[in-house]
Amino acid sequence: MSATLLSVRGLDAWYGRAQVLYGVDLEVGDGEVVALMGRNGAGKSTTMKAIMGLLAARRGEIVFAGERIDGMAPYRISRAGLGYVPEDRRIFTDLTVLENLEVGRRPLRAGAPAWSPERLFALFPNLGRMPQRPGGRMSGGEQQMLSVARTLMGNPRLVLLDEPSEGVAPVIVEQMADMIVELKKQGLSVLLSEQNVPFASAVSDRACVLEKGQVRFVGAMAQLEADEAARREYLEV
Amino acid sequence: MTALLKVQGLRKTFGGVHAVEDVSFELASGELLAMIGPNGAGKSTCFNMINGQLAPDSGSVALGGREIAGRPPREIWRLGVGRTFQVAATYASMTVVENVQMALLSLHGQLFRLWARAAALHRSEALELLAAVGLGQRADEPCSTLAYGDLKRVELAIALANRPALLLMDEPTAGMAPLERNALMQLTRDLVKERGIGVLFTEHSMDVVFAHADRIMVLARGRLIAEGAPAAIRDDRQVREVYFGSGRLVRTAHAAAPGSAAAGTRAAAGPP
Amino acid sequence: MLSGFAGQLLNGLAGASTLFLLAVGLSLIFGVTRIVNFAHGSMFMVGLYVAYSLAQWLAPLAGGAAAFWLSILLSAAAVGALGVLVELLVLRRIYRVPELFQLLATFAVVLVLRDAALAIWGPDDLLGPKAPGMKGAVQILGRQFPQYDLFLIFVGPAVLALLWLLLRRTRLGVLIRAATQDREMVGALGVNQAWLFTGIFALGSALAALGGALQLPREPANLGLDLGTIGDAFVVVVVGGMGSIPGAYLAALIIAEIKAVCYGIGAVQVFGASFSFSKLTLVVEFIVMAAVLIWRPWGLLGKPQGMVRGAAAAEAPIRPMRRAGVVATAALGAALLALPLAGQAFPYLTVLMIDLLIAVLFATSLHFIMGPGGMHSFGHAAYFGLGAYGAAALLKGLALPMELALAAAPLVALAGGLLFGWFAVRLSGVYLAMLTLAFAQIVWSIVYQWDEVTGGSNGMVGIWPSARFASKTAYYYLTLALVGASVFALRRMLFAPFGYAMRAGRDSPLRAESTGIGVIGVHWAGFAIASLFCGLAGALYAFGKGSISPETIHVGRSIDALVMVLLGGVQTLSGPIVGSAVFTWLQDWMIRATDYWRALLGFAILVLVLAFPQGIVGGLAAAWERWRPPAAAAEGRR
Structure with missing residues (x-):
């Protein structure tokens, strides 16, 4: 494994008074794609929100690129080079594609791929065909692409990608997979939350499986694929 | 079989965009009909026109021979149409049993009673409905504390309260774990077969669709592009192109590999 | 005639600029922060005061023209800085609390700024200098038109253009x-949104102050401008x-144009009766707003508002009182029955208690629609006023006996509630709040102008109870009996199917409509019931005081009701009772203690909002949940 980029130690988190994460440990190496897997309600989205600082009630040590980021406001975490693509996309529907990208724009960063609208349009040709279209008038799949592109405009070193395959047509899921592989090639690290095993296997180096807010399995993706008992217990039917 | 629901030439346009164009189909009592298609294909719009939340631009929706298009949802409900929503819609400030009692109060025309204690009315009937969906033990818990899968069961109990002839379920298993998905659909299947209810549902989870639907319709860009038994839909070239893709990344093996034994999943997915 | 009409249209254009500057900042602030800033009118007022003082100081230092224009721009900048201060000290702490609490907090800022202005500039009106170089008038279409007004016509569109460029052309x-x-x-x-919010609040405040400062030559600075202008600002924002x-x-x-045209038409003879269009100007904006909201519920160029993320936690299911509650209620009842005995020693106590009981009914009736119905009425004073004036008019005008007038007055409020409610229940959230506010303003201005029936601005006097209830003690018992029975009835209705149906419509309109519940009908009935009981409170008030005036139903009273409900806790059934009692007692005590009672009350509200975001009862209940052992907590709540 390459040098550690993101390291999470003993992460606890709460919704109201209900604890949902219990001492989650997690690492993502530089240039690595890690799948954070588990059933609905296992704590995948919560882990991402907690890392991103979007959940006030959290405890634990989060180090990103050598810097403690737990306790920082979300905007500072983002500026440190951590991008976040939420599960529900959260496109600015009143803004055009270009304006959506503008919101995400941050200065260039050492050690991270540099993005511009032109480069992103090459990666997502669909978006390039509609630079002036308002986000609200795009299909679900196009919005998903825009959400990723908007986050890339911040030139992040690592992207938290929350369930990109949830609720989209299988044909779009395939496009998402191709995109993640391409991003990895460009040197980006990805923490991907996912329930879909074939999708996760197609793109990830390693997997970390959560159940009821606790880590149950960490290892190479191939190892999880081979471990049918673990898959059955924590993931599929 | 005589059609319970007969939809003919349904159309709806939003600001020049044809959301639904000339959709026609039929549904029989006791049948589970799935409506699938990419996001934005017009599934929800179709649903909302049948349920009465939207009035169609043109076309007809007949329930048991009676025209219902354009009537408000609460009238359509009284004619025997139950509905569950993509994001479970329940009353968060009430207990589980009160959620079901609410539908029964409405059914019996008692909404404007000012003095009786609501919590005591129709309680036993509501408890029976909750028992049928497996929530009998949790009747007096606040609805806001239930897990999402259980909320979907509450919705099902509410939807069954007026003994509907037709059940509309918008993505019944969205946001649920795979095990729960199959358990809920199996429960739905048992209940509707036993009561002779027709079900129209939309769904993104292909394993659920192929395991539980009697028949499948595929919508793309507002039009019905295919309709038929699951096996036929699986092998339809056009459907693969616009919806399934190559199938290499679909969630479960049996849906990814068309023609594999869907029936096996159904047997395995019974209540644990 | 035609030129006269054109002149009125020009006047309207100048008025439009003033209104736009007053309102645009409010719209900006709401758009970004989702806070309905009650203190926006205060920024307008302070802007005018500061410009007045600056003009006085600068006049000896700079040339006349330079001093005038500099004082206007500096005033906007100064109030922008004040906006930064308010945002940092108050708003920044409340972005996550439910929207009504934010409103309450900004209302507290109104109170504090009002008394600050009183302390700095005193109670008298202050008229500023004329604009140098624009003191004259120009000849337009054969009429004299003030130069300064002509200048104002261009200010609005210029600011609009600058804002448009800012929003569309900059990062x-x-x-x-x-x-x-x-x-x-x-x-x-x-993006560091904290500074974005601060910046927006400062910009919005500066724009309001600019609008106020530009009024320097036209309108005297006075202490009524804060609440006097906020209504207009709301209307503009909601209509737009x-x-x-x-x-x-x-x-x-x-x-502005419709107002100008109404002035232009003046009094007209219709079927032999004289109808004054200029009197209509007092309510014309509210009529426009009501019409627009019914036709386009999101305003002319608005969009349906998305759900605000992170709203209040789900309310706990309601449960009948447990034994401790019943015992406490019985003890309270006994104490209230025995109270006049102590009244021998403290005569004022009985009077205060009558006020307090009336406030309890006033607040409980508002809570009935606001809590379980989710309808945040900002104009509950309308039904209080209809009850009060109804009682007075029936007693004086129709010479009914007091008992009959007291019984019939709530029906007047009911009629008002049925009429206004029919429109209001079709809206929700901020729009419903604003429409109810508009209706209250219409009632106020009818009362204010209908001299023959209501006594106009002088109000009505000599509304005393009959001999049987003439003594304060007798009237106290009458009030206690009626308020007690009403509060019990309202509570009972909440436990009945009707109350459940109201909550169903609030919790999930989608689910309610798709299970046969006509949400609009249920909420309309709830609105009517609330106005009936509120009317009773108003009637009791009229007979308790012996006189009423338009002040009785001013916007301030609507706000009082909101404060009472929120103070107690909107999610609890006993909240409005506790809240109204605490509020009435606090206000009474502060008014007697200091001239600056408003500021004191404002600080008290701020402390409560920051310390008890669920209200007093809600806060105590939450503390109890935390404190008591888990086994008991599992058993059930309140």
Whole structure:
């Protein structure tokens, strides 16, 4: 494994008074794609929100690129080079594609791929065909692409990608997979939350499986694929 | 079989965009009909026109021979149409049993009673409905504390309260774990077969669709592009192109590999 | 005639600029922060005061013209700085609390700023200098038109254009528009939204102050401008569409022109009766607003508002009182029955208790629609006023006996509730709040102008109870009996199917409508019931005081009711009772203690909002939940 980029130690988190994460440990190496897997309600989205600082009630040590980021406001975490693509996309529907990208724009960063609208349009040709279209008038799949592109405009070193395959047509899921592989090639690290095993296997180096807010399995993706008992217990039917 | 629901030439346009164009189909009592298609294909719009939340631009929706298009949802409900929503819609400030009692109060025309204690009315009937969906033990818990899968069961109990002839379920298993998905659909299947209810549902989870639907319709860009038994839909070239893709990344093996034994999943997915 | 008409249209254009400047900042602030800023009118007022003082100081230092224009610009800048202060000290702490609490907090700021202005500038009206070089008039279409007004005509569109450029052509503008939709996501994309909010609040405040300062030569600075202008600002923002800048100008234009035309028409003879259109100007904007909201519920250029993320936690199911509650209620009842005995020693106590009981009914009736119905009425004073004036008019005008007048007056309020409610229940959220406020304003201005029946601005006197209830003690018992029975009845209805149906419509309109519940009908009935009981409170008030005036039903009273409910806790059934009692007692005590009672009350509200965001009862209940052992907590709540 390459040098550690993101390291999470003993992460606890709460919704109201209900604890949902219990001492989650997690690492993502530089240039690595890690799948954070588990059933609905296992704590995948919560882990991402907690890392991103979007959940006030959290405890634990989060180090990103050598810097403690737990306790920082979300905007500072983002500026440190951590991008976040939420599960529900959260496109600015009143803004055009270009304006959506503008919101995400941050200065260039050492050690991270540099993005511009032109480069992103090459990666997502669909978006390039509609630079002036308002986000609200795009299909679900196009919005998903825009959400990723908007986050890339911040030139992040690592992207938290929350369930990109949830609720989209299988044909779009395939496009998402191709995109993640391409991003990895460009040197980006990805923490991907996912329930879909074939999708996760197609793109990830390693997997970390959560159940009821606790880590149950960490290892190479191939190892999880081979471990049918673990898959059955924590993931599929 | 005589059609319970007969939809003919349904159309709806939003600001020049044809959301639904000339959709026609039929549904029989006791049948589970799935409506699938990419996001934005017009599934929800179709649903909302049948349920009465939207009035169609043109076309007809007949329930048991009676025209219902354009009537408000609460009238359509009284004619025997139950509905569950993509994001479970329940009353968060009430207990589980009160959620079901609410539908029964409405059914019996008692909404404007000012003095009786609501919590005591129709309680036993509501408890029976909750028992049928497996929530009998949790009747007096606040609805806001239930897990999402259980909320979907509450919705099902509410939807069954007026003994509907037709059940509309918008993505019944969205946001649920795979095990729960199959358990809920199996429960739905048992209940509707036993009561002779027709079900129209939309769904993104292909394993659920192929395991539980009697028949499948595929919508793309507002039009019905295919309709038929699951096996036929699986092998339809056009459907693969616009919806399934190559199938290499679909969630479960049996849906990814068309023609594999869907029936096996159904047997395995019974209540644990 | 034609030239006269054109002159009125020109006047309207000048008025539109003033209205636009007053309102546009409010729209900007709401768009980004989702806070309905009650203190916006205060910024307008302070802007005018500061410009007045600056003009006085600068006049000896700079040339006349330079001093005048400099004082206007500096005033806007100074109030922008004041906005930064308010945002940092107050708003920043409350972005996550439910929207009504934010409103309450900004209302507290209104109270504090009002008394600050009183302390600095005193109670008298202050008229500023004329604008140098624009003191004269120009000849337009054969009429004299003031130069300064002509200048004002261009200010509005100029500010509109600058704001448009800011929002469409700059990065800051893109960020503002993005934050208007989803501020959390903007933060996750690396934007420091805290400073974005501060900046927007400062800009909005500065724009209001600019609007106020530009009134320097036209209108004296006075202490009534804060609440006097906030209504107009709300109307413009709501008619234009919350958050829409061009909408705000369009709305300002329409309202100002209709007003100008009404002035131009003046009194007309219709079927032999004289009808004064100029009197109509007092309510014309509210009529426009009501019409627009019914036709386009999101305003002319507005969009349906998305759900605000992170709203209040789900309410706990209601449960009948447990034994401790019954015992406590019985003890309270006994104490209230025995109270007049102590009244021998403290005669004022009985009077205060009558006020307090009336406030309890007033607040409980509002809570009935606001809590379980989710309808945040900002005009509950209307039904209080209809009850009070109804009682007075029936007693004086129709010479009914007091008992009959007291019994019939709530029906007047009921009629008002049925009429206004029919429109109001079709809306929700901020729009419903504003429409109810508009209706209250209409009632107020009818009362204010209908001299023959209501006594106009003088009000009515000599509304005393009959001999049987003439003594304060007898009237106390009458009030206690009626208020007690009413509160019990309202509570009982909440436990009945009707109360459940109201909550069903609030919790999930989608689910309610798809299970046969006609939400609009149920909420309309709830609105009517609330206005009936509120009318009873008003009637009791009239007979308790012996006199009433338009002041009785001013916007301040509507706000009082809101404060009482929120103070107690909107999610609890006993909240409004505790809240109204605490509020009435606090206010009474402060008014007697100091001239600056408003500021004191404002600080008290701020402390309560920051310390008890669930209200007093809600806060105590939450503390109890935390404190008591888990086994007991599992058993059930309240």
